[in-house]
Amino acid sequence: MKTTILLCIMISLVYTSMIMAGDQGFVRDGTKRSITLPALVVSLKEGAGMDTTSRYCRICHSLDYITTQQKFPKAKWQAVVTKMVKTYGAPISEENAKIIADYISTYYGIGG
Amino acid sequence: MEFKGVSRRNFIKTLGITTALAATGTIPPVLYASERRLVTYPEKTELLLLTSSPPQLETPLKYFRELITPNEALFVRWHLSNIPTSVDLDTWRLVIHGNVEKPISLSFDDLKKFEKISYTAVIQCAGNGRSFFEPPLFGGQWLNGAMGNVTWGGVRLKDVLKSAGIKTGSIEVVFKGLDKAALSATPGFLKSLQLDKALEDDIIIAYEMNGQELPMLNGFPVRLVVPGWYATYWVKSLSDIEVTVKSSESFWMKTAYRIPDDPCGCVEPGTAPKKTVPITRMTTRSLLINPEDGSRIKFGQPIELMGVAFSGGYSIKEVLVSVDGGMDWRPARLGIDIGRYSWIQWFYPWQPTKPGTYQVMVRATNSIGESQPLDGLWNPSGYLLNKIERHNLIVT
Numbered sequence: 001m002k003t004t005i006l007l008c009i010m011i012s013l014v015y016t017s018m019i020m021a022g023d024q025g026f027v028r029d030g031t032k033r034s035i036t037l038p039a040l041v042v043s044l045k046e047g048a049g050m051d052t053t054s055r056y057c058r059i060c061h062s063l064d065y066i067t068t069q070q071k072f073p074k075a076k077w078q079a080v081v082t083k084m085v086k087t088y089g090a091p092i093s094e095e096n097a098k099i100i101a102d103y104i105s106t107y108y109g110i111g112g
Numbered sequence: 113m114e115f116k117g118v119s120r121r122n123f124i125k126t127l128g129i130t131t132a133l134a135a136t137g138t139i140p141p142v143l144y145a146s147e148r149r150l151v152t153y154p155e156k157t158e159l160l161l162l163t164s165s166p167p168q169l170e171t172p173l174k175y176f177r178e179l180i181t182p183n184e185a186l187f188v189r190w191h192l193s194n195i196p197t198s199v200d201l202d203t204w205r206l207v208i209h210g211n212v213e214k215p216i217s218l219s220f221d222d223l224k225k226f227e228k229i230s231y232t233a234v235i236q237c238a239g240n241g242r243s244f245f246e247p248p249l250f251g252g253q254w255l256n257g258a259m260g261n262v263t264w265g266g267v268r269l270k271d272v273l274k275s276a277g278i279k280t281g282s283i284e285v286v287f288k289g290l291d292k293a294a295l296s297a298t299p300g301f302l303k304s305l306q307l308d309k310a311l312e313d314d315i316i317i318a319y320e321m322n323g324q325e326l327p328m329l330n331g332f333p334v335r336l337v338v339p340g341w342y343a344t345y346w347v348k349s350l351s352d353i354e355v356t357v358k359s360s361e362s363f364w365m366k367t368a369y370r371i372p373d374d375p376c377g378c379v380e381p382g383t384a385p386k387k388t389v390p391i392t393r394m395t396t397r398s399l400l401i402n403p404e405d406g407s408r409i410k411f412g413q414p415i416e417l418m419g420v421a422f423s424g425g426y427s428i429k430e431v432l433v434s435v436d437g438g439m440d441w442r443p444a445r446l447g448i449d450i451g452r453y454s455w456i457q458w459f460y461p462w463q464p465t466k467p468g469t470y471q472v473m474v475r476a477t478n479s480i481g482e483s484q485p486l487d488g489l490w491n492p493s494g495y496l497l498n499k500i501e502r503h504n505l506i507v508t
Contacts, residue, residue, distance in 0.1 A: 025154035026328070034198040035154035035328045040164040060294040061193050062165040070248040080250060087363070089297020 042067060049103025056092050056100065057084075066104055074105035148255075155327035157184040162252055166190035166291075167329060170257030176401045176420055179447070179457055180232065181260030183321050188329045189237050189258060189343070191301050191364075196290035196349045199332055206272075206317070206334065210286075210354035213277025220319070220333055226267035226275075229316060233339035233453035234261050234422045235346060238369060238391050242494035247382055249494040256399060261420070261455045264337045265320030270311045273355065278307070284356045285310040287336055290349040299363035303345050305338070307355075314339050314453070317350060339453035340425025341392050342495075344369045365390055370493070377496050378489035385492070393424035395498035396484055398431055398458065398476035405503040414463040417444075421476035422455035430477045431458040437471035437502070438486070444474070452479075464507040472503045 025036040042063035044050050057063060078101040084090040085097065092100070105111065148160040151169065159169035169188040175181055201220045209215035237258035242251055252258075273285065286304040293300060309315075318337045319325065326332040331348025338345040344364075360366070371377040372385035377395075379385045398421035409415060421428045427449060432441040447457035464470060477483040488499035 023155060024152065031201040032198065033200075033325075033328055033332055037165070037167065037195075037197060038151065038153060040151070040161075042164065060298060062163055064161075064163045068162060068253050069250060070243070070253065072248075072250070076250070087367070088293075088299070089295055091295075091297075 045107045047103060047107050049099045052096050053100045053103045056090065056096060059090065060088065066108060069108070071110050073110045074101060077101045077105045077109050153188065153329060155184060156188065156329060159188070160257060162254065166193045166195055168252055170254060171260060172257060173401055173404055177418065179261065180322060181262055183324055183327055186260045186262060186330055187237065187258045190291055192291045192293040192298065194292040194294060197328065201333060204333060206351060208272060208276040208353045211279045211282045211357050212355050213279060216276045223267060223317065223319065223334065226271045228265060228267060230263060230265035230320070231339065231453060232261060232263045232450050233337065234259060234455050235343050236394055238342040238344050238495045241497035244497060245488065245490065245494045249492065251494055263322050264316060264318040265323065266316040266318035266334065266337065268313065269315045269317055269336070270313065272317060273310065278355055281357045282307050282355045284359055286354040286356055286360050287347040287350060288352040289347045290351050301364055302360065302362035303347055304360040304362065304365055305345065340394060342394055344391065371491050371495055376489050378491050381490040391495050395496045396423035396476050396478050396482045397421065397498045398474040398484065399501060400472055400474050400503050403505060408506045408508055411464065411467045411507050414461060417460040417462055417472065419458055419474055420455040421458055423478035423482060425452055426478040426480050426482065427452045428456045428476050429479050432475045433460045434473040435462060435470050438473050467507050470505045470507060472505055473500050475500050
């Protein structure tokens, strides 16, 4: 009897430590594994078109897809915005696409 | 390069300045390709942040001083933002269907009943090193950290396919994972292999990395391992395998992950290729890992340069080192060879004869004579990078 209780305590200790061993944001619960992704927020530089860019360009991915690119001229950014619409199905009107390409090339690219 | 005030040479040096970022935090609006922050994601150690969602994280070079890359340090690269964040092995199934005798649905335990094999293989993103291309390119601005050397354990894809019975007329095998796009208009991440490739002995469905279960971010519970080929085929959180009679129309095969149809996989910088083919096998590479580029070394002390070398499935035959910017080349000593898919470590004892800045270059050649170009070969997607790297070591 005593040994059973002791064993139970030991098992639960091992079990708890297994859960603890998973670092921040990871939970192992029997056959189930879950993670919680960190809530990182990418902010954009203030400027005309920032709101539009921020609204549409983070529907499918974080805005660091924009901020980590190298510096490109406007024509290249226009092509990227077109690719997002045509290839990946971004719901962006032509008017907004223009605002976005202007904003990104001004603040993250090589001018207008 | 067009960074304001950041030249090509300074580019690498700027990387020395990385700031740790808390798990929840705001990424500042100015974040050029030259800056990287360290972040901690679940089951991962501090890695260099490329994008936060879908996560793209790269391994700091210091981890490559070891032959085997620890699970928590292996890079992370997803394409679509709805990545699997929860998997219950009780209900998880791997489905094999399409042009087969009998479609099957395997539990995790069913899968483990097939013969287990394991080997060490380099995993490398097709775009590893993209940030070093000139002229620069769109896409993930990876440094050299989108790679690692891992011991994979799993079952042969061939055995699993055969248990479903491949019917005649089959030509391809299509792989799909649990990841999904944010919008249904975005093409799902489907990859395919020609049937004869898929039946090769060494391709496995891996359920172990270095003897442990896969981290969620590296594809728990199983991922495809296609040793020698770029990681774009190593579908994570694999859940669906379809044997088909037609070649795949997937965007990720037909449009993305393609290289110029030319032996070098290259075109004149800035030009478009006439014809392209899917990227497959890795090019031969060698890297200086320690001391890192830009390091200061005390004059008068002998040191040992070390690094890694690998190629797309053929053993490394020779690694040459130059400490004078490519004039004189001498062979490095190679570490233990643990198989043709693994990387091999190289070591080069060195005692500088006088203080100054030394340009160190390394060049590997594999067993079929493939080596590395002196100047970068260019392609419009920034794949296959394997130019001989130049590193400065400052002896004072």
